[in-house]
Amino acid sequence: MNGKFKREISLLDLFLIGLGAIFGSAWLFAVSNVASMAGPAGWISWLIGGLIILVLGFVYAELGSSLPRAGGIIRYPVYSHGPLVGYMISFITIIAYTSLIALEVVAVRQYATFWWPSLTIEGSDSPTLLGWFVQFLLLAAFFFLNYGGVKAFVKFNTSISFIKYMVPILIIVILFMHFNEANFTIHGFAPFGASGIQSAISAGGVIFAYLGLHPIVAAASEVKNPKKTIPAALILTIIASTVIYLLLQVSFMGSIPTSMLTNGWGDIHEEFSLPFKDIAIILGLGWLANLVAVDAIISPGGNGNIFMSTTSRLMYAWAKNGTFFKKFAAINNKTGVPQASLFLTFIMSVFWTLPFPSWNTLVNVCSVALILSYAIAPVSAAALRKNAKDVERPYRVRGMKIVAPLAFIFAAFIVYWAGWQTVSWILGVQFLMFLFYWLAKKRVPVQNVSFKQQVKSVWWMLAFYLGMMIVSYLGSFGGIGFLRYPFDLVSVGVVALLSFIWSQYTALPEAIIDYDEVEEEAISNPISKIAGRKIGS
Numbered sequence: 001m002n003g004k005f006k007r008e009i010s011l012l013d014l015f016l017i018g019l020g021a022i023f024g025s026a027w028l029f030a031v032s033n034v035a036s037m038a039g040p041a042g043w044i045s046w047l048i049g050g051l052i053i054l055v056l057g058f059v060y061a062e063l064g065s066s067l068p069r070a071g072g073i074i075r076y077p078v079y080s081h082g083p084l085v086g087y088m089i090s091f092i093t094i095i096a097y098t099s100l101i102a103l104e105v106v107a108v109r110q111y112a113t114f115w116w117p118s119l120t121i122e123g124s125d126s127p128t129l130l131g132w133f134v135q136f137l138l139l140a141a142f143f144f145l146n147y148g149g150v151k152a153f154v155k156f157n158t159s160i161s162f163i164k165y166m167v168p169i170l171i172i173v174i175l176f177m178h179f180n181e182a183n184f185t186i187h188g189f190a191p192f193g194a195s196g197i198q199s200a201i202s203a204g205g206v207i208f209a210y211l212g213l214h215p216i217v218a219a220a221s222e223v224k225n226p227k228k229t230i231p232a233a234l235i236l237t238i239i240a241s242t243v244i245y246l247l248l249q250v251s252f253m254g255s256i257p258t259s260m261l262t263n264g265w266g267d268i269h270e271e272f273s274l275p276f277k278d279i280a281i282i283l284g285l286g287w288l289a290n291l292v293a294v295d296a297i298i299s300p301g302g303n304g305n306i307f308m309s310t311t312s313r314l315m316y317a318w319a320k321n322g323t324f325f326k327k328f329a330a331i332n333n334k335t336g337v338p339q340a341s342l343f344l345t346f347i348m349s350v351f352w353t354l355p356f357p358s359w360n361t362l363v364n365v366c367s368v369a370l371i372l373s374y375a376i377a378p379v380s381a382a383a384l385r386k387n388a389k390d391v392e393r394p395y396r397v398r399g400m401k402i403v404a405p406l407a408f409i410f411a412a413f414i415v416y417w418a419g420w421q422t423v424s425w426i427l428g429v430q431f432l433m434f435l436f437y438w439l440a441k442k443r444v445p446v447q448n449v450s451f452k453q454q455v456k457s458v459w460w461m462l463a464f465y466l467g468m469m470i471v472s473y474l475g476s477f478g479g480i481g482f483l484r485y486p487f488d489l490v491s492v493g494v495v496a497l498l499s500f501i502w503s504q505y506t507a508l509p510e511a512i513i514d515y516d517e518v519e520e521e522a523i524s525n526p527i528s529k530i531a532g533r534k535i536g537s
Contacts, residue, residue, distance in 0.1 A: 009223045009224060009229075010224055010229070011224075011229045011232055011233060014216055014223055014229055014230070014233040015232075015233045015236050015237060017215050017216060017233075017306055018212055018213065018215060018216045018233055018234065018236075018237035019165065019212070019237050019240060019241060020164060020212075020302050020303065020306050021212030021213075021215040021216075021303060021306045021307065021310070022209065022210060022211075022212030022237065022241045023164055023165065023168065023212075023241070023244075023299055023303075026205050026208050026209030027168060027209060027244075027245065027248055027299075028107065028111065028274070028275070028276060028292075028296050028299065028300070029107070029205060029274070029275065030204060030205030030206060030208070030209050031248055031249050031252040031253075031275050031276075032252070032268050032269040032271075032272040032273070032275040033200070033203075033204040033205050033269045034046070034200040034204040034205070034206060034249060035249075035252065035253050035265055035268045035269070035272075036204075036265055036266055036267065036268045036269040036270075037192060037196045037197075037199050037200040037203065037204045038190065038192055038196040038197045038199075038200040038204070039187065039188070039189070039190060039191040039192055039196065039264075039265040040183065040184040040185075040188075040189050040190070040191075040253055040265075041189055041190035041192075041196070041197050042197075042200060042204075042249050042253065043246050043249045043250050043253075044197050045197050045198075045200040045201050045204065045206045046206055046242070046245045046246050046249055047242070047246060048197070048201060048206075049201050049206040049207050049209075049210050049245075050210065050238065050241070050242030050245070050246075052207070052210075052407075052410040052411070052413075052414065053207075053210040053211075053213065053238055053242075054235075054238050054239075054242070055403060055406060055407045055410060056213070056374055056377060056378070056407050056410075056411070057213060057234045057235060057237075057238045058235075058397050058403060058407075059377045059378045059381045059397060059403065059404065059407055060073075060213055060216075060234055060377055061230065061231035061234045061235065061395045061397070062231075062381055062393060062395050062396060062397045062400075063076055063377060063380065063381050063384075064216070064226065064230035064231070064234070065226065065227045065228070065230050065231050065393070065394045065395040066227075066391050066392060066393040066394065066395075067079070067384075067391065067513065068223065068226035068227070068230060069317070069514075070313045070316055070317060070320075070338075071313040071314040071315075071316055071317025071318070071320070072317070073093065073314070073317075073373060073374075073376075073377065074086060074089050074090045074093050074314055074317045074318055074321070074373070075317045075320065075321060075514075076376070076377065076380040076381075076384070077089045077376050077379075077380050078321045078512065079380065079384060079388065079511045079512060079513050080379070080380040080383035080384050080387065080388075080507050080508060080511060081379075081380070081383065081457040081458070081503070081506070081507055081508060082449040082453060082454045082457045082458075082508055082512070083321060083322055083323050083444065083445050083449060083454055084323075084434075084437055084444070084454035084455065084457065084458045085376075085454075085457055085458050085461060086318075086321045086323065087321070087323040087433070087437055087444075088430055088433055088434065088437075088458070088461065089372075089373055089376050090314075090317070090318040090321065090323065090324065091430075091433050092369050092372050092373055092426070092429075092430065093314055093369075093370075093373040094311065094314060094315060094318060094348075095369055096366055096369035096370045096373060097307055097310060097311040097314060097370075098311055098345060098348035098349050098351075098352055099349075099352045099366050099369075100307050100311075100366055100370070101139065101142070101304050101307045101308055101311065101345070101349035101352070102135075102139075102349050102350075102352035102353045103300075103352075103366060104300040104301065104303045104304035104307065105135040105138045105139055105300070105301075105304055105349075105353065106127075106135065106353065107296070107300040108135075108138060108296070108297050108300045108301050108304075109127055109131050109134055109135050110125060110274070111274060111277070111293055111296030111297060111300075112134070112293075112296075112297055113131075114274070114277060114289075114293045115293065118130055118131075119131035119134060127353075132353060135353050136350060136353070138301060138304065139304070139308075139346060139349050139350055139353075140346070141305075142304050142305045142308040142346075143308060143342065143343070143345075143346040145305055145308075146305070146308050146309045146312065146337065146342055147335070147337065147339065147342060148335060148337075149335035149336055149337055163294075163295060163298050164295065164298055164299050164302055167291060167292065167294075167295035167299075168244055168248060168295075169244070170288075170291070171248065171251070171276055171288070171292065172244075172247045172248060172251045174285065174288060175251035175252060175254070175255040175279070176251050176254070176255075178254075178255040178283055179251070179254040179255060180254055180255070180256070180257070180258050181254070182258050183253055183254055183256060183258055183261060184253070184254070186258060186261055187261065187264050187265060191264060191265060192265075194485060195476065195477075195485060198413075198417045198477075199417055199419075199477065201413075201414060201417055202368065202414050202415075202417040202418040202419075203417070203418060203419065206245075207370075207371060207414050208366060208370070209241075209245060210238075210241065210242075210245075211370045211371070211374070212237065212241070213234060213237070213238070213374075215306050215307070215309070215310040216230060216233050216234055216237065227392075227394035227395070228394065230395075231394075231395040252275055252276070252279060255279055255283065256268070256272075256279065256282075257282065260282075274296075276292045277289045277292045277293055277296070280292060308342070308345060308346070308349070311345040311349075312337070312338055312341040312342035312344075312345045313338065313341070315328050315338065315341035315342075315344055315345055316328060316329055316331070316338035316341045319341070320514065321445075322445035322447075323437075323444065323445065327340050328340050328341045328344060329341075368414075368415055368418045368422050368423065368426050369426060371411050371414045371415055372411075372415065372426070372430075374411055375407075375408055375411035375412070375415075377407070378403070378404035378405070378407040378408045378411075378500075379404070379408060379500060379503045379504075381397070381400065381404055382400055382401070382404040382405075382500075382504060383503065383504055383507035383508075383511075384511055385400060386504070386507065387507055387508055387509060387510055387511040388511035388513060391511075391513070404500070405496075405497055405500045405501075408496055408497075408499075408500045409492075409493050409496040409497060409500075411496075412464075412468065412492050412493070412495065412496035413489065413492055413493075415468060416468065416471065416472055416475065416477060416488070416489075416492045417477055418477070419472070419477045419478030419479075420472045420473055420475070420477065420478035420479045421478050422478075423468060423469060423472040424469060424472065424473070427465040427468060427469050428469075430465055431462070431465065434458070434462060438455075448512045449508065449512065453508065456506055457506045457507060457508060458506075459502070459506060460499050460500075460502035460503040460506055461499075461503070463498075463499055463502065464495065464496065464499035467495035467498075467499065468492070468495060471483065471488065471491045471492055471495060474488075474491075475488040475491075476488055
């Protein structure tokens, strides 16, 4: 028997889930990477990243409040453009999030090496057999915490939140007490220029650090009063995290002994591979180093737990879309948890630990995969304004005609800044997924949208991917350098804008919107059921 979701998440719970999803492993590693790429101007990378995510947050606030669905981030594209677009976004999102869970346990193991050296192979970031087994046990713990229901998950997340957020604030206060103003002028404010600031956003881990909005939207079917709670939690999370990240970056760069900057900023990420622990030791603050190491286990661990929950809801949404096995759309009647999806999430996250990656190895790829899943939101939100006009929108973005394409262009910039090597294979895989869908066209869902209409609605996406690959190859971020700044960014902007405009003309003529079974809630939305007639027939 298929169960129903239970609305048990409050605004405070959702805010802590969002902030908890953001403050995982990234803040523990990224500041030294950003300093090496952008120098003292690194704080600008965080500001730009925060503004980009804020614009995307406004879009998600409208979608999440008007269509609160479990795993909504990969259901909205289906509503606006059909199953094929949803399938392609679902694949890249699931890959990103299952690898993200693995990233968090890798981070825990790397910092735990501070006390337990036998967890990591000496002279590398790779785990020993014991280290891999510890990672496996952490993943198993996340699985069982989520298996019993959303209430147990929320209680655990709330219980560790105080430590997760107080330690970064304490670090900021202590490091500002050792602040050296000369660090910001000794080699110039922006020694690596604008390209360094841009690179740090993708490759430095900035955008990866901000990508914690999905858990807020993914839990929509389990949130109390979602139409008000979701927008508030999204905006509060983005503002709070941006302020803390800015202060962490500035305090870290300012607290480095000026004598260590004789050779510039380029090698700082090697000298401070575990930045806040390393700077605490250099400053003679052993107690702070120990506190950082403790929080470095708690923060990514808490994140891994959040993303285990989020990914199982995304897996459920993929199955709900009709382009994944139906078994994974089942909800346990007693716990209200999609347990089959949760189990598959656990297996896939274990798989991502098998190649023995380091944090830095996975973060760039994961960032691009995640931002691609974020980029679809403004496309769907703008399209739904046309093909789902009757949907009630408790939070309505003003100026959507400007905000939506601007958000999509910002997302395209982040993809471009990741570099040709990452862009080429991630977007190349997306073309392969399209080919698989085409070959299986006799088995794909066509009950509500014809295959012809599905293909028509996806051409804009394939054109966008192809255009991004061409610009990336010709550009200066790992490409041949034919397109230099600012012509490369102008080219990216043009590709993104034209693709966005195309996406609006090829959206479904009428949205197909389904609903979740939620306890003690009547379906009141005027178009909450899937449209009765087939589109594109």
